[in-house]
Amino acid sequence: MKNSKRGFVPMSHGISLSKSQYPTELDELKRMSSIPYASAIGSIMYAMISTRPNVAYALSMCGRFQANLGEAHWIGAKSILKYLRGTKGLFLVYEGERELVIEGYTDASFQTDIDDYRSYSGYIFRLNETVVS
Template sequence: MGEASYILGIKMYRDRSKRMLGLTQSSYIEKVLKRFKMEHSKQGLLPMRHGIKLSKKQSPKTDEELKRMSNILYASAVGSIQYAIQCTRPDVAYALTITRRYQACAGEAHWGAVKSIHKYLKRTKDMFLIYGGGELILEGYSDASFQSDDDDAKSQSGFVFKLNGGVVAWKSSK
């Protein structure tokens, strides 16, 4: 049967001599970009630009805005990114946590933020999670922001745990 090279859309690279394993979702990200017509877009530097504040106040108000947003697959775009986060892309977890709050009332500003995540994923689609051999070293990091949500004054928090430099657990939540 041989060694597995793909599992659930995740490409695995293995170097037994160095006791290293790399995981990437580059082909999945390419499919997502194509599905949302972002494959020819510019590449983004960051998943979310500094200073961007999203709120329910930016939701569609006119019939024209509602009609335009009804043609955008906002929830599908968010879900596609969520799958990448769960598997190999903890670097966009915070940005997606912010944008997924508005699935029921997404406006142009919210869609622009999701497109920024797509542009960043385009630039970084070939990034890997790498797990290596050696002495086991566990590192943990956390961060929080107090009342970062303008809509309900709730805080945002997140954590990441790394084992030998490879991320093994992460979460960003409100």
């Protein structure tokens, strides 16, 4: 990852991760078992909680496949890491307004999980025009 290209978005549009991408061949299972996927997901989660809430959706899509990951899942996690590497100079800045302004937004999608037909919802809270959750 040290010499990788820098990413512009945490997860590209149109990428769909599912259970159908699990490895089926024995050699692929062995190769995927040596990949530090859970460690990468944990590192991304630490960054998300600390300073980078903008990767939450991409992380939730990749984090579901820790038990049995395939190559597509690992590529998804690496794309988040590339994005974080490319945007490491960016950080949260709270404006110095005297009055605190809190805004909240929410959205939901209906049955977008192609494996289990679950719906997803999300939210964002801003404090003086800066995302905090």
